[in-house]
Amino acid sequence: xxxxxxxxxxxPVNQLPFxxxxxxxxxxxxPTGLEQHFDIVxxxxxxxxxxxxxxxxx
Numbered sequence: 001x002x003x004x005x006x007x008x009x010x011x012p013v014n015q016l017p018f019x020x021x022x023x024x025x026x027x028x029x030x031p032t033g034l035e036q037h038f039d040i041v042x043x044x045x046x047x048x049x050x051x052x053x054x055x056x057x058x
Contacts, residue, residue, distance in 0.1 A: 003025065
C-alpha cells in the first residue's frame with residue numbers, strides 16, 4: 001500500500017495502512033511518528049518523489 005502526504009492523525013483513515021498484509025510505503029514531507037511500521041519511507045515532497053519515479057520508469 002502506498003501512503004502519501006498524510007500525518008496519519010485522522011481516524012479512521014489512519015488505520016487503513018495497517019489493515020493490509022502487503023508491504024507499506026510512506027511518502028511524506030514531515031515525520032509522522034509511525035515510520036517504523038512501514039517497509040519503505042521516503043521523507044520528501046510527494047510531487048517531487050512521484051515525478052522522479054515517473055522519469056525513472058520512463
